[in-house]
Amino acid sequence: MNRVSTGIGSIDEKLGGGFPEASSVLLLSQTPSEKRMFAEQFIVTGVRNDETCLYVDFYRSPSFARSHFRRYGIMDEENLVIVDAVSAQVMAPSEEKYVVKDVLDMDNIRGVIQKAFEEEKPERVILDSLDFLVDRYPREIILDFWHHMMTLSKEHNSVFLTLFINWIMEKRELDALERTVDYLLEFRTKRMGKILMNLVKIHEDKELGIDESGWIPFTFESESGVVTYSPRIMVTGSANSGKTEFIQLLCSRSVEDEDGLKGEGVDRGKIDVSSVETEVFGVRGDESFASTFRLFSREVSGIFLILDSTKPEDIEKGREIVASNLEEVPLVVVANKQDLKGALTAEEIRKRMELPDTIPVVETSLTRDGDLCPALHSLLRLMGAA
Ligand SMILES: Nc1nc2c(ncn2[C@@H]2O[C@H](COP(=O)(O)OP(=O)(O)OP(=O)(O)O)[C@@H](O)[C@H]2O)c(=O)[nH]1
Ligand SMILES: [Mg+2]
Incomplete structure (x- = not known):
C-alpha cells in the first residue's frame, strides 16, 4: 500500500x-x-x-x-x-x-x-x-x-x-x-x-x-x-564525582560512548518526564566548562550538578558551574557520596557555595542505596514537570 x-x-x-x-x-x-x-x-x-x-x-x-x-x-x-x-x-x-x-x-x-x-x-x-x-x-x-x-x-x-x-x-x-x-x-x-x-x-x-x-x-x-525533538537534561560535575553512575541509575537504558575527540566517556540515556521522552547526557565540568556550558545550556531544560561531598575542591568547582548558569536553567545540586567519611552535609555545602534558596541541594549515596527519587523530583518541580 x-x-x-x-x-x-x-x-x-x-x-x-x-x-x-x-x-x-x-x-x-x-x-x-x-x-x-x-x-x-x-x-x-x-x-x-x-x-x-x-x-x-x-x-x-x-x-x-x-x-x-x-x-x-x-x-x-x-x-x-x-x-x-x-x-x-x-x-x-x-x-x-x-x-x-x-x-x-x-x-x-x-x-x-x-x-x-x-x-x-x-x-x-x-x-x-x-x-x-x-x-x-x-x-x-x-x-x-x-x-x-x-x-x-x-x-x-x-x-x-x-x-x-x-x-x-x-x-x-x-x-x-x-x-x-x-x-x-x-x-x-x-x-x-x-x-x-x-x-x-x-x-x-x-x-x-x-x-x-x-x-x-x-x-x-x-x-x-x-x-x-527531545527535551534534554544535563548531568555535570567534576571528574569522578559519580556522573556516569548517576545516569545509569536514572535511565533504564543508558550508554557510555567513547568520545573520540576527548578520549573520555560520554554518557547518554533516556527517561520519561511526564510521558515526554527526555534525553539525559553527561558533561564533565572541567576547565573549559564555561564555554562547554554556553554551547549546551541554551538547549537544556534542566541540570544535575553532581558533587563528591568529601572533596572541598569539587565544591569550589561547583560554585563556578552555578555561576556559569547565566540563563538560570533549573539546576539541582546533588551532594553525592554521603556514605563516605568526611562527607559534607547538604546544609554545609549550601553555605560554602553560598547558594540561594531557589537551588535545592539533595544528599545521595549512589553506591549505598542508589535512591535518586528526591533529586529527580526536585528537578522536575523546578522544570515545572512534576
Ligand atoms: N562510596 C561511594 N562511591 C561512589 C558513589 N557514587 C559513585 N561512586 C564511585 O565513584 C567512582 C566514580 O563514579 P563515576 O560515576 O564513574 O564518576 P564520573 O563523574 O562519571 O567520573 P568521570 O567520568 O571520570 O568524570 C566510581 O568508582 C563509583 O562507583 C557514592 O555515592 N558513594
Ligand atoms: Mg563518567
Missing part, C-alpha cells in the same frame, strides 16, 4: 512510512493547541511532491492562509487548492475557485466541497475545522457531513485530516468519533520551565499495528519546517 508522508521524519517512522492512501485522521485536542502546524506540514509535503492538496478553511482568509504557507517556502502553487469559507463570512471578495457563500447553509458547504473533490481529485485533504461546525449545527448534521467528506476521500484515495478541538462533546460521542477514523493523533501544549512545548501523541491502533507513542515535542524551524 502507498504511504503518504507527513513530512516529519520521526512521525513517518512511527506510522510505518506515513498514512496509507485513503485513510482518515483525526487531529484532536482538548484545549487550543498547535495542530494546524502539523496539517500545514502535511500539505506542504504534498505540494512539493506535485500532489493536489485541498484545504477547507473556515477560520483564515485565503490570503492569510497562503501567507502561512509561504513560511515553508511554498508560494502561490496551483496544486494548493483552498476552499474559501471565510471571505463570505466577512463580506470580502474571493479570488479562490471554490467559495462557500453561506457557512450556515450546509447544502452550500457540501456542494462546494463535492465539486472541489470531483474536479481536483486531491491526494491530501484538510478540514479546518470540525469545531467551527460544532458551534453552528446540530450534531447529526455535522456527523452526516463529516461522513460524507470521509466517503469522498476514500473514493478519491485521498488522505483526509480533520482538525478538532473538543470543547463540548461528551466521552461517548467522542469515542464514536474516534472509532470512525483510522488514526487518532492527540495534541497538547505544555510548559516546561520557560519553554512552551507543542506535543503530539499517536494513539494505539491494534488493527493497524500502531503502538501508542509518548508525547512527542515538535516545533517549527525555518529551514526544515516542522520537526520533532
Whole structure:
C-alpha cells in the first residue's frame, strides 16, 4: 500500500512510512493547541511532491492562509487548492475557485466541497475545522457531513485530516468519533520551565499495528519546517564525582560512548518526564566548562550538578558551574557520596557555595542505596514537570 508522508521524519517512522492512501485522521485536542502546524506540514509535503492538496478553511482568509504557507517556502502553487469559507463570512471578495457563500447553509458547504473533490481529485485533504461546525449545527448534521467528506476521500484515495478541538462533546460521542477514523493523533501544549512545548501523541491502533507513542515535542524551524525533538537534561560535575553512575541509575537504558575527540566517556540515556521522552547526557565540568556550558545550556531544560561531598575542591568547582548558569536553567545540586567519611552535609555545602534558596541541594549515596527519587523530583518541580 502507498504511504503518504507527513513530512516529519520521526512521525513517518512511527506510522510505518506515513498514512496509507485513503485513510482518515483525526487531529484532536482538548484545549487550543498547535495542530494546524502539523496539517500545514502535511500539505506542504504534498505540494512539493506535485500532489493536489485541498484545504477547507473556515477560520483564515485565503490570503492569510497562503501567507502561512509561504513560511515553508511554498508560494502561490496551483496544486494548493483552498476552499474559501471565510471571505463570505466577512463580506470580502474571493479570488479562490471554490467559495462557500453561506457557512450556515450546509447544502452550500457540501456542494462546494463535492465539486472541489470531483474536479481536483486531491491526494491530501484538510478540514479546518470540525469545531467551527460544532458551534453552528446540530450534531447529526455535522456527523452526516463529516461522513460524507470521509466517503469522498476514500473514493478519491485521498488522505483526509480533520482538525478538532473538543470543547463540548461528551466521552461517548467522542469515542464514536474516534472509532470512525483510522488514526487518532492527540495534541497538547505544555510548559516546561520557560519553554512552551507543542506535543503530539499517536494513539494505539491494534488493527493497524500502531503502538501508542509518548508525547512527542515538535516545533517549527525555518529551514526544515516542522520537526520533532527531545527535551534534554544535563548531568555535570567534576571528574569522578559519580556522573556516569548517576545516569545509569536514572535511565533504564543508558550508554557510555567513547568520545573520540576527548578520549573520555560520554554518557547518554533516556527517561520519561511526564510521558515526554527526555534525553539525559553527561558533561564533565572541567576547565573549559564555561564555554562547554554556553554551547549546551541554551538547549537544556534542566541540570544535575553532581558533587563528591568529601572533596572541598569539587565544591569550589561547583560554585563556578552555578555561576556559569547565566540563563538560570533549573539546576539541582546533588551532594553525592554521603556514605563516605568526611562527607559534607547538604546544609554545609549550601553555605560554602553560598547558594540561594531557589537551588535545592539533595544528599545521595549512589553506591549505598542508589535512591535518586528526591533529586529527580526536585528537578522536575523546578522544570515545572512534576
Ligand atoms: N562510596 C561511594 N562511591 C561512589 C558513589 N557514587 C559513585 N561512586 C564511585 O565513584 C567512582 C566514580 O563514579 P563515576 O560515576 O564513574 O564518576 P564520573 O563523574 O562519571 O567520573 P568521570 O567520568 O571520570 O568524570 C566510581 O568508582 C563509583 O562507583 C557514592 O555515592 N558513594
Ligand atoms: Mg563518567
